[in-house]
Amino acid sequence: xxxxxxSFSLLKNQNVLLYVGKGVLFTLIISVIAVLLSIVFGTVxxxxxxxxxxxxxxxxxxxxxxxxxxFRNTPLLLWIFICVVFCPAPQFFSRKMLGLTSVETKLLxxxxxxxxxxxxxxxxxxxxxxxxSVAHGQxxxxxxxxxxxxxTFTLIILPQAFKSVVPTLLGQVISTIKDSSYLxxxxxxxxxxxxxxxxxxANRYTGQENIHTSxxxxxxxxxxxxxxxxxxxxxxxxxxxxxxRKHAALRNRLAA
Amino acid sequence: MxxxxxxxxxxxxxxxxxxxxxxxxxxxxxxxxxILLAIVLGIIFGLMATSGKKLPKTIARIYIEVIQNTPIxxxxxxxxxxxxxxxxxxxxxxxxxxxxxxxxxxxxxxxxRSGxxAIPRGQxxxxxxxxxxxxxxxxxxxxxxxxxxxxxxxxxxxxxxxxxxxCLYIIGGADLISLTYSFVTGENTGGSYxxxxxxxGLCFFLICYPLSxxxxxxxxxxxxxxxxxxxxxxxx
Numbered sequence: 001x002x003x004x005x006x007s008f009s010l011l012k013n014q015n016v017l018l019y020v021g022k023g024v025l026f027t028l029i030i031s032v033i034a035v036l037l038s039i040v041f042g043t044v045x046x047x048x049x050x051x052x053x054x055x056x057x058x059x060x061x062x063x064x065x066x067x068x069x070x071f072r073n074t075p076l077l078l079w080i081f082i083c084v085v086f087c088p089a090p091q092f093f094s095r096k097m098l099g100l101t102s103v104e105t106k107l108l109x110x111x112x113x114x115x116x117x118x119x120x121x122x123x124x125x126x127x128x129x130x131x132x133s134v135a136h137g138q139x140x141x142x143x144x145x146x147x148x149x150x151x152t153f154t155l156i157i158l159p160q161a162f163k164s165v166v167p168t169l170l171g172q173v174i175s176t177i178k179d180s181s182y183l184x185x186x187x188x189x190x191x192x193x194x195x196x197x198x199x200x201x202a203n204r205y206t207g208q209e210n211i212h213t214s215x216x217x218x219x220x221x222x223x224x225x226x227x228x229x230x231x232x233x234x235x236x237x238x239x240x241x242x243x244x245r246k247h248a249a250l251r252n253r254l255a256a
Numbered sequence: 257m258x259x260x261x262x263x264x265x266x267x268x269x270x271x272x273x274x275x276x277x278x279x280x281x282x283x284x285x286x287x288x289x290x291i292l293l294a295i296v297l298g299i300i301f302g303l304m305a306t307s308g309k310k311l312p313k314t315i316a317r318i319y320i321e322v323i324q325n326t327p328i329x330x331x332x333x334x335x336x337x338x339x340x341x342x343x344x345x346x347x348x349x350x351x352x353x354x355x356x357x358x359x360x361x362x363x364x365x366x367x368x369r370s371g372x373x374a375i376p377r378g379q380x381x382x383x384x385x386x387x388x389x390x391x392x393x394x395x396x397x398x399x400x401x402x403x404x405x406x407x408x409x410x411x412x413x414x415x416x417x418x419x420x421x422x423c424l425y426i427i428g429g430a431d432l433i434s435l436t437y438s439f440v441t442g443e444n445t446g447g448s449y450x451x452x453x454x455x456x457g458l459c460f461f462l463i464c465y466p467l468s469x470x471x472x473x474x475x476x477x478x479x480x481x482x483x484x485x486x487x488x489x490x491x492x
Binding site: 075085228 | 321322324325326327328329330333334337338341342415419420421422423425426433436437440449450453456457460461464465468
């Protein structure tokens with residue numbers, strides 16, 4: 001019985017909790033930043049893939065299609081490994097910050113780049129779905145009112161497209177939070193890797209001679225609960241949104 | 257891009273091609289068994305979720321929510337270390353098969369559930385009125401009809417599963433990515449980063465791209481057919 005008690009004492013250890021808590025924070029920060037950047041990059045890709053159909057711009061269409069298909073059909077871990085080797089790190093990141101060593105910040109930057117590259121291919125497809133759902137008459141209406149191409153997109157088309165994909169994008173945030181755990185393979189910054197690091201030295205905290213199965217359950221259980229709480233809250237929000245939208249669509253149809 | 261144009265780096269990849277083939281074989285093997293497990297779990301929990309009875313429905317819900325809202329990496333680690341520290345280690349690839357199967361099973365269950373719910377109620381009632389028992393009704397009438405609808409999302413889940421075999425790396429993996437990594441960082445084989453990653457990426461792409469392409473075009477086909485029947489119904 002004392003084994004299990006010792007394992008639970010991990011949860012009372014201030015240092016462990018602080019370490020894990022910072023990991024949660026990093027996981028959230030990385031995921032949110034990755035999704036925000038991916039939305040920008042993904043929008044550009046989606047527009048290129050959908051609308052660059054004439055003349056020379058077809059090269060853009062080819063390139064964005066190529067990019068999306070390549071990144072969607074290869075694992076994230078491969079891109080993390082590739083970025084760790086090939087991605088250049090700006091001078092800004094080669095110093096101590098956020099309580100990390102300079103090596104860790106550089107790794108964080110490289111791995112985050114990989115995450116952004118990977119997620120933007122998925123988000124591009126989501127946004128493309130949104131763009132396709134915008135009726136073609138909207139373009140013609142915008143042009144007939146004298147809007148240029150840029151204004152048509154930024155003022156008329158994109159707002160409508162984004163509005164229709166908000167639940168899917170939020171769902172992608174869940175996936176990104178889960179995917180960010182792949183960073184654990186190269187860096188010890190986010191939740192998953194920190195839990196694994198603690199497990200490796202758990203006996204130092206529990207005062208036991210060896211690491212026991214109960215330590216595994218307590219530590220990974222803690223991580224699972226944290227991930228679950230974050231993601232379940234998000235998915236409840238997504239479901240609420242979808243239900244409301246369905247309801248609104250039904251009401252509109254009945255009214256019409 | 258060191259080594260991208262160097263012939264020696266490419267030669268090294270060719271000399272050690274067995275590493276890549278072994279990795280590919282392990283990845284394919286893991287994926288195949290995991291897919292089987294995922295489909296079985298998906299059907300069982302999908303049927304439980306649509307059974308309309310409270311207990312099975314709750315169990316299926318809990319399974320789906322818990323698994324879908326935690327990362328596969330965590331589940332894989334959990335399983336591996338729990339087994340290892342309790343002295344029941346079953347090896348890396350079997351652990352991967354179980355973890356991936358359970359993880360993708362949760363997604364498959366959602367796919368099957370939505371597929372079964374898309375079948376008109378009349379089909380269930382017609383089958384029942386003809387005296388089909390539950391298993392017969394599902395096996396002969398309902399599941400064959402759902403198969404067509406769920407093919408695209410199911411294939412997409414298979415693609416995700418194949419990509420997720422890379423989670424084996426964290427437990428000391430034997431899959432393609434892990435072997436590539438140990439190849440490019442190995443003492444005797446190291447250095448040929450670009451060719452190694454390109455080859456392993458290409459392997460994944462060649463498997464996953466046809467699958468996702470197929471899923472995409474099948475979905476298009478279903479949509480088109482749907483539109484046609486809608487138009488025909490309106491005209492009638």
